[in-house]
Amino acid sequence: MKTEIITSGTELLLGEITDVNTPYIAGELAALGIDLYYTSAVGDNYERFSGVLRQAWERSDLIIITGGLGPTQGDITRNVIAGLLGEALTIDPGLKREITAFFTGRGIEMPENNFRQATLIPSAAALRNASGTAPGWWVEKDGKIIVTLPGPPGEMQEMWQTQVLPRLKSSSGAIILSRTLKAWGLSEAKVDQLVSPYLAAANPTLALYARQDGINLRITAKAATEAAAHDIVLAREREIREIMGQYIWGVDDQTMEGEIGRRLNPMKHTLAVSESFTGGLLAYSLAGVPGSQSYFRGGIILPVSVDECSAAAADKKAETVRARFNTDIGMAVEGYYEIAGKTAGGRAFIAVNRASGRQATTVDYPGKPPQVVRRIINHALVYLMNSLT
Amino acid sequence: MKTEIITSGTELLLGEITDVNTPYIAGELAALGIDLYYTSAVGDNYERFSGVLRQAWERSDLIIITGGLGPTQGDITRNVIAGLLGEALTIDPGLKREITAFFTGRGIEMPENNFRQATLIPSAAALRNASGTAPGWWVEKDGKIIVTLPGPPGEMQEMWQTQVLPRLKSSSGAIILSRTLKAWGLSEAKVDQLVSPYLAAANPTLALYARQDGINLRITAKAATEAAAHDIVLAREREIREIMGQYIWGVDDQTMEGEIGRRLNPMKHTLAVSESFTGGLLAYSLAGVPGSQSYFRGGIILPVSVDECSAAAADKKAETVRARFNTDIGMAVEGYYEIAGKTAGGRAFIAVNRASGRQATTVDYPGKPPQVVRRIINHALVYLMNSLT
Numbered sequence: 001m002k003t004e005i006i007t008s009g010t011e012l013l014l015g016e017i018t019d020v021n022t023p024y025i026a027g028e029l030a031a032l033g034i035d036l037y038y039t040s041a042v043g044d045n046y047e048r049f050s051g052v053l054r055q056a057w058e059r060s061d062l063i064i065i066t067g068g069l070g071p072t073q074g075d076i077t078r079n080v081i082a083g084l085l086g087e088a089l090t091i092d093p094g095l096k097r098e099i100t101a102f103f104t105g106r107g108i109e110m111p112e113n114n115f116r117q118a119t120l121i122p123s124a125a126a127l128r129n130a131s132g133t134a135p136g137w138w139v140e141k142d143g144k145i146i147v148t149l150p151g152p153p154g155e156m157q158e159m160w161q162t163q164v165l166p167r168l169k170s171s172s173g174a175i176i177l178s179r180t181l182k183a184w185g186l187s188e189a190k191v192d193q194l195v196s197p198y199l200a201a202a203n204p205t206l207a208l209y210a211r212q213d214g215i216n217l218r219i220t221a222k223a224a225t226e227a228a229a230h231d232i233v234l235a236r237e238r239e240i241r242e243i244m245g246q247y248i249w250g251v252d253d254q255t256m257e258g259e260i261g262r263r264l265n266p267m268k269h270t271l272a273v274s275e276s277f278t279g280g281l282l283a284y285s286l287a288g289v290p291g292s293q294s295y296f297r298g299g300i301i302l303p304v305s306v307d308e309c310s311a312a313a314a315d316k317k318a319e320t321v322r323a324r325f326n327t328d329i330g331m332a333v334e335g336y337y338e339i340a341g342k343t344a345g346g347r348a349f350i351a352v353n354r355a356s357g358r359q360a361t362t363v364d365y366p367g368k369p370p371q372v373v374r375r376i377i378n379h380a381l382v383y384l385m386n387s388l389t
Numbered sequence: 390m391k392t393e394i395i396t397s398g399t400e401l402l403l404g405e406i407t408d409v410n411t412p413y414i415a416g417e418l419a420a421l422g423i424d425l426y427y428t429s430a431v432g433d434n435y436e437r438f439s440g441v442l443r444q445a446w447e448r449s450d451l452i453i454i455t456g457g458l459g460p461t462q463g464d465i466t467r468n469v470i471a472g473l474l475g476e477a478l479t480i481d482p483g484l485k486r487e488i489t490a491f492f493t494g495r496g497i498e499m500p501e502n503n504f505r506q507a508t509l510i511p512s513a514a515a516l517r518n519a520s521g522t523a524p525g526w527w528v529e530k531d532g533k534i535i536v537t538l539p540g541p542p543g544e545m546q547e548m549w550q551t552q553v554l555p556r557l558k559s560s561s562g563a564i565i566l567s568r569t570l571k572a573w574g575l576s577e578a579k580v581d582q583l584v585s586p587y588l589a590a591a592n593p594t595l596a597l598y599a600r601q602d603g604i605n606l607r608i609t610a611k612a613a614t615e616a617a618a619h620d621i622v623l624a625r626e627r628e629i630r631e632i633m634g635q636y637i638w639g640v641d642d643q644t645m646e647g648e649i650g651r652r653l654n655p656m657k658h659t660l661a662v663s664e665s666f667t668g669g670l671l672a673y674s675l676a677g678v679p680g681s682q683s684y685f686r687g688g689i690i691l692p693v694s695v696d697e698c699s700a701a702a703a704d705k706k707a708e709t710v711r712a713r714f715n716t717d718i719g720m721a722v723e724g725y726y727e728i729a730g731k732t733a734g735g736r737a738f739i740a741v742n743r744a745s746g747r748q749a750t751t752v753d754y755p756g757k758p759p760q761v762v763r764r765i766i767n768h769a770l771v772y773l774m775n776s777l778t
Contacts, residue, residue, distance in 0.1 A: 013425045020407060022430070036402045037437055040429035047425060055444075088750025189460040189500035199462060208461060209400055210541070218405070280669030280678025283690045286502025287668025288759055293692055301672045302687040343494035366468070366495040370677055371520055371543075 003029060003036045004060045006052055008068040008077055010043040012209040019360060020153050021066045028160065032058055033176035033222050044074040046083075053084050061144055062165075067151035069134035071113040078119055078137070085141060087121035092330045095119075095126055099133050111192055126162045131155050140169065141247030174222045177229035181240060182380045183256065184214035191215045194243050204236050213256060213378060214249075249382050256381035257292075257331040259284045263388040264295040270324055273299040274317040276309070277346070280331055281377045304306045306336045311349045311360055315386070318353035336368060346372040350380050352387055359387060392418055393449045395441055397457040397466055398435045398540060399432040406729055409542050410455045418550065420596060420609045421557060421565055425450070428467045433463040437474075442473050442516045446472040452556075456540035458523035460502040466537050467508055467526070474530060476510035484508075484515055488522050501598035517550045527556060534560075539746050564634045568619035569642065570629060572636040574772050580604045593625050601763060602645060603638075624684050638771050645770035646674045646681075653684040661714030662688040663721040664708040665698070666735070671722055695725045703738035704749055711742050718743055722769045726758055735761040739769050741776055748776060 005025055009080055013018050017262075019349075022039050028035045036058065042052045049068075056063045070078030082089045095118035103110035117134055120126060127136030132155045139146040143176065147164055183191060187212045195217065198206040204221035217240060219230035224260045241248060250259050264271060273282050281298035286292060314334040322330025334349030347367040352359045361383055365375040394414055400723050401405050407729035418425045426449065429527060431441045438457075445452045457466030471478045492499035506523050509515060516525035516536075520545045528535040538545045538554055555771045558565055572580060577599045581588070584606065587595040593610040606629060610621035630637060639648050653660060662671050670690035675681060693702075703723040711719025724737030736757040750772055754764040 013415055013428065014414075014419045015412045015414070018407065018412045023401075023404045023407045026402055031402045037434075038429060038431060038441070039426060042427060045426075047724065052427070173549060185502075187460075187497075187500060189502035192461040192502055193500055197463075207403075207463070208398060210459065211407070220403075277676070278673075280672030280688060282691065284667075284673055285671030287666070287690065288693065288762075296692065298688040299669060300687070301669065301690075303676065303682050303685065305682075343490065344492055349672065364496060366491060368520060369679075373677075384637070384720060 001034050001062050002060045003062040003064065004035050004038040004040070004056050006056060006063065007039070007041045007151075008044065008049060008065065009041070009248060010045075010074070012041045013043045014033050021149075021151070021156050024079050024153070024157060025064055025387055026064075028165065030178075031176055033174040034168065044068065044076055044189070046076055046080065049076060049080045050083055051082055057084060057144065057146075058246050059298050062168075063124075063144070063146045065146065065148045066156055069117065069136065069148060069150050070240065071111065071116050071133070071259070075116070078121075079114070081124075081137070081139065081146060081148070085121065085123060087095075087123060089119040089121055091115055091118050092120040092126065095135060098128075098135075102133050109296075121371045126133060126267065128157055129161050130158055130162070135308045136163070138164075152375065162333050174224065175226050176220060176222050176230045177226065177233055178218055178220040179237060180252050181217040181219070181248050182214055182239065182250040183244060184210075184249050184256075184378055185216065185247045186215060186244065188215050191217065191244070195240060198240070204232050206240075208294045212374060244352055247387060255289075257380060258387060260286065260385050260388065261292055261295065263385065265291075267388070268295075269328035270295050270297050271329045271331065272297045272321045272327040274321040274330070274334075275301050277303045277336055278333050278377055279303075281373055282331075282380060285377060285381065296342065297327050300324070304334065305340070309336050309347075309349060311351070314349035314351040315353070315360055318351040318358070322353050329384075331380070331384060333376065335376065337372060344368050344372070346376055348376045350383055352384060390423050390451050391444050391449045392423050393427040393429070395445060395452065395454045396428070396430045396540075397433065397438060399434075400428070400778060401430045401431045401456075407601050410538075410540070410545055412540070413546060414453055414455070414549065414595065417554065420567060420594065420607060421458070422594075423557070423611075425464060433465055434451050434464055435469060438465060438469045439472055442450075444467055446535075448531065451555075452533070452535045453731065454535065454537045456536060458506065458525065460500070460505050460522070460588075464505070464551050467505070467510075470513075470528060470535060470537070471510050474510065474512060474528070475530070476512060478508040478510055480504055481509040481515065482506050484524055487517075487524075493520050496517055508629050517547050518544055519547055519551070524727065525635060527553070527652060531647065548753055556713060557568070557579070561611065564615050565609060565611050565623055565773075566615065566619045567607055567609045567640065568622045568626060569641050570606045570637050571600075571603055571639040572606065572610070572633065573767060574636045575604060575633065577604050580606065580633070584629060585626065587629070589643040593621050595625065595629075614619050638774060645767060645774060646678050649675065649770060649774050650678045650681055650684065651775065652774065654680075656777070657684075658717040659684050659712045659714075660718045660720065661686045661716045662711040662718070664690050665693045665723045666725055667737075667762050667766055671720075671769060674766060674770065686716050689713070695727070698723050698725050698736075698738060700738045700740070700751055701750055702746060703740040704742070707740035707742035715755065718773075720769070720773060722765065723764065724759060733754075733761070735765055737765040737769070739772055741773060745769065 068075045123136040123141045124139045134150040135149040156361040207218045209216045221229045223229035286296045314332045317332035318330040332351045335347040405568045418473040422495035457464045512530045513526040513528045523539040526537040598605045598608045610618040663743040703721045706721035707719040
């Protein structure tokens with residue numbers, strides 16, 4: 001079923017609001033295994049809206065429209081659909097009663113405008129709106145479907161869950177399942193090269209995304225049952241881990257700092273950190289994990305000059321901060337940022353100190369702050385995480 | 390100039406990310422007085438992307454495309470444009486050198502894939518990417534313009550501000566001048582109320598944006614000469630400052646921490662900070678300012694329990710951290726986050742200590758971490774800034 005989403009509202013084209021309805025509906029469609037090919041936004045202009053809808057009608061089987069169902073003259077979604085299908089808008093007595101009741105229930109008179117919201121065309125069935133006065137439409141004609149939903153995300157989502165989703169589920173057959181592997185330490189191009197054959201596969205699909213926490217690899221499988229979809233995802237995950245498993249630090253919505261907490265908690269080990277040019281980002285990342293109070297005991301930020309920076313100095317600082325905060329683990333990230341010719345980058349000395357021993361590494365990243373600082377802290381977090389196994 | 394935006398990326402159609410580039414660009418176009426008629430999203434599919442671009446080419450004068458500039462096989466924006474215009478993609482030696490330098494600076498070999506990012510067509514000029522390897526394009530042909538920008542919002546916005554905006558300004562006949570006033574301490578609805586009459590004005594326009602650093606008020610004037618536009622902006626700025634001047638802490642691209650540095654530097658005063666539940670964000674903000682080494686001497690992060698938190702404790706910590714780091718100014722932000730019934734929020738005790746005296750304030754913000762932490766740190770930064778006059 002080829003699907004597209006149209007969001008309507010001049011406020012979208014003025015950048016006054018961010019469209020959160022499209023990603024919501026897109027995610028819901030993906031979970032149903034329904035192919036979404038296009039999304040577009042259009043203003044409250046009859047001619048342009050009609051043009052966009054006519055094109056959608058020609059190329060898609062299912063069209064989902066949000067917005068433009070209000071009582072004002074600027075709300076033209078109903079008119080545009082009636083125009084496309086050549087059907088007349090008439091006031092539906094049942095809808096009129098419901099909308100009138102909405103107002104009398106609140107003890108206020110209904111503005112005449114609101115009758116616009118009680119209109120239907122012969123091909124449309126009304127979708128009830130539990131929290132507003134704008135009913136949606138479910139239109140079926142010539143083997144195609146148009147769904148209209150209100151713009152306010154709360155009303156839209158409720159109508160989606162209670163009325164649209166059940167109708168769509170009964171018309172789709174497959175189960176779709178996704179899992180995201182998260183890698184640090186390889187460029188996007190390198191990952192692309194390593195998993196290249198899988199990127200062309202149709203089921204499961206594999207997609208790469210560059211994110212702040214590295215490269216995300218998303219595996220998506222389609223199957224008749226949930227168990228079958230799960231098996232397809234798992235088999236591909238195994239193959240990818242064979243190729244680049246040592247770079248994968250997490251899955252789905254895991255974070256580096258959250259994963260550190262998940263490992264530290266059962267060990268009952270505590271942690272303190274020392275930083276220089278990363279300025280507190282290591283501490284801030286660790287402290288931001290809910291429940292981190294049980295293991296994160298604090299940090300020191302002490303900017304130092306380039307010539308004070310060394311692996312030995314970092315090692316010493318990891319030891320000192322462990323003693324200062326009386327923790328099981330002391331970690332230091334010391335380093336500097338410099339511009340040499342046209343190349344900017346940072347070098348960091350990372351050290352971890354425990355009663356049982358010490359570890360250290362040195363890392364270089366290109367780029368400018370704050371990106372280079374973020375990359376060095378990610379590297380340090382993964383380094384710490386790997387020491388906690 | 391009829392304009393449309395195309396965002397590309399299958400992740401948009403799967404609902405994995407929310408498109409924040411479209412509202413950003415839409416807002417920028419509105420401020421320039423450029424009409425945006427359509428926006429659409431399309432996946433990484435050559436045929437469908439080409440169809441959407443061909444339609445845009447037929448109905449619009451300016452087409453702005455975000456995403457699809459990465460090094461992978463899924464990144465097809467360059468290919469789709471080359472296909473539309475019937476021009477050949479060739480590797481540009483200058484771009485190749487720059488991308489190679491990005492990798493050699495990092496001490497690793499460049500994956501062959503990345504050469505895709507060094508390609509151009511005859512009608513395209515490259516837009517430099519200061520923080521990544523994906524250059525954008527500025528394409529002019531047959532009186533129409535196509536602009537390509539990278540998908541990551543940070544890279545996109547930097548390229549927009551430094552390279553696209555100046556070109557668009559010079560291609561519109563009139564001079565367009567903007568100035569943004571930055572306010573902290575008032576809600577968007579309150580600012581909207583205060584400046585309400587100016588929001589309807591046509592020249593200068595006034596637009597409000599809720600940003601991480603508070604409410605931004607952007608004044609945009611159009612005039613035949615730069616001097617005339619400047620006068621229009623300045624007159625409106627004066628009027629706004631009369632109404633709410635005490636809340637305005639900066640303009641344009643100023644940051645709170647940068648403004649603190651700008652004031653501290655000539656005073657030759659040094660600063661150290663102490664934090665608890667803000668976890669290092671105060672230090673990280675201050676340390677991130679280029680040149681901050683000359684005045685920012687470091688910080689301590691020490692999570693404390695709710696009952697250890699008080700105005701007196703913060704005052705003591707500001708004094709202690711000043712002594713510990715031997716600075717002119719010591720600052721402490723101590724506090725806690727709590728959920729009481731349905732209400733979540735943070736309370737912070739802020740103290741500033743100098744040889745000449747001490748200052749303190751207590752502040753409550755609603756919300757959840759990390760937003761509430763960010764708001765408290767913003768409040769602390771403005772508090773410190775105001776003490777530096």
